[in-house]
Amino acid sequence: MDMNLIIQLIAGALGGNAAGALLKNLNLGTLGNSIVGILGGGLGGQILAAPGGAGATVASTGSTDIGSIIGSIASGGVGGGVLMAIIGAIKTALAKR
Numbered sequence: 001m002d003m004n005l006i007i008q009l010i011a012g013a014l015g016g017n018a019a020g021a022l023l024k025n026l027n028l029g030t031l032g033n034s035i036v037g038i039l040g041g042g043l044g045g046q047i048l049a050a051p052g053g054a055g056a057t058v059a060s061t062g063s064t065d066i067g068s069i070i071g072s073i074a075s076g077g078v079g080g081g082v083l084m085a086i087i088g089a090i091k092t093a094l095a096k097r
Contacts, residue, residue, distance in 0.1 A: 005045065007072040012041015012080030019081035019088075026088025036087050037080030044079015045072060 016037020020027040028036060048071070 004068060004072040008041045008045035008076030009038050011073045011076030013037040015077035015080030016084035019084045023085060026085055026092060028088055033084050036084045040080040040083025041076035045075045048075040
């Protein structure tokens with residue numbers, strides 16, 4: 001498994017839990033935040049690593065230099081936090097029905 005992907009997944013879990021702590025009304029609980037954050041971290045990293053994506057040059061090198069690690073942490077954390085907020089908003093909207 002690629003080291004950058006592992007970093008993105010871990011950062012995604014942390015990003016999901018950070019978003020859950022900040023957005024109390026969208027919180028899915030620690031386990032839910034972590035699972036959705038891991039998914040979001042992986043997706044966020046893959047989207048940024050896609051050809052033409054913002055992180056394509058950093059992620060395509062395949063190395064674990066500091067720039068690549070920082071890029072993986074940022075994309076994973078943001079992806080995890082954003083997906084957690086989206087899923088939390090959907091869950092909250094459905095619960096109001």
